Amino acid sequence: MTQFAVDREIDARGSACPGPLMELIRAMKASRKGQVVALLSEDQGSKVDVPQWVEKAGHKLLAVEEDGNVTRFIVQKAR
Amino acid sequence: MNEPANIRMPEQPSTTIEEGSSRQQDRKQRMSIILFSGTVDKLTAASILATGGAAMDMQVNIFLTFWGLLALKKGAWKDPNQQKISGEFAEYAPMVMEAFRKKNVKPWIEMLREAREVGEVNVYACGMTMDLLGLSLEDLEDIVDGVQGVAGFVAEARESDITLFI
Numbered sequence: 001m002t003q004f005a006v007d008r009e010i011d012a013r014g015s016a017c018p019g020p021l022m023e024l025i026r027a028m029k030a031s032r033k034g035q036v037v038a039l040l041s042e043d044q045g046s047k048v049d050v051p052q053w054v055e056k057a058g059h060k061l062l063a064v065e066e067d068g069n070v071t072r073f074i075v076q077k078a079r
Numbered sequence: 080m081n082e083p084a085n086i087r088m089p090e091q092p093s094t095t096i097e098e099g100s101s102r103q104q105d106r107k108q109r110m111s112i113i114l115f116s117g118t119v120d121k122l123t124a125a126s127i128l129a130t131g132g133a134a135m136d137m138q139v140n141i142f143l144t145f146w147g148l149l150a151l152k153k154g155a156w157k158d159p160n161q162q163k164i165s166g167e168f169a170e171y172a173p174m175v176m177e178a179f180r181k182k183n184v185k186p187w188i189e190m191l192r193e194a195r196e197v198g199e200v201n202v203y204a205c206g207m208t209m210d211l212l213g214l215s216l217e218d219l220e221d222i223v224d225g226v227q228g229v230a231g232f233v234a235e236a237r238e239s240d241i242t243l244f245i
Binding site for chain 2: 014015016017018019021022025026029049052053056057
């Protein structure tokens with residue numbers, strides 16, 4: 001597994017849809033171009049929502065790691 | 080009736096369509112929601128959908144009418160007497176409310192506020208309902224942007240990519 005230097009880690013476990021996505025959007029807004037944000041989510045919808053949003057917003061999904069019912073998304077701010 | 084002045088030339092409709100599609104490319108996609116219901120389950124569904132639209136860079140227009148408008152009277156969202164669930168699902172109410180609490184589902188009004196932070200979400204109150212119930216804009220939560228009539232809503236909805244009645 002490739003390791004990414006993560007600038008900001010968000011733990012949205014226990015938060016229901018659309019909570020984790022909203023936390024990611026907020027973190028991305030507060031980040032600078034090139035910075036990397038990691039998001040932890042237990043919400044099943046996130047698996048679809050996060051990649052869709054990242055594509056729509058023009059950022060880069062570096063990795064998706066699954067561990068049991070927790071998914072960790074690593075996203076780079078691209079613009 | 081012998082002057083066919085009002086008959087359109089064949090090329091007119093296609094010109095209109097071309098103009099329409101080029102205009103569509105310039106603007107954001109739109110989602111229009113008619114929020115008629117005032118029960119917590121449907122308010123939550125509408126708020127989540129508005130959040131999704133805003134997150135996906137759509138312009139979201141919410142038209143509050145009847146019970147949906149009453150739900151946005153100042154403070155109504157936290158009034159225990161207003162925390163009702165749709166009648167047809169009443170028997171599931173305790174289960175749903177418990178699930179909301181357990182799964183940390185945020186109050187719907189908080190979700191709407193967040194949706195307005197991340198994207199463009201306009202909330203309009205139905206003028207007719209306002210008149211009917213003797214309400215003014217000051218009686219409503221501050222997330223209501225203004226008053227709109229049905230024709231104004233239809234004008235926006237006809238340009239929308241998604242229209243929902245909740």
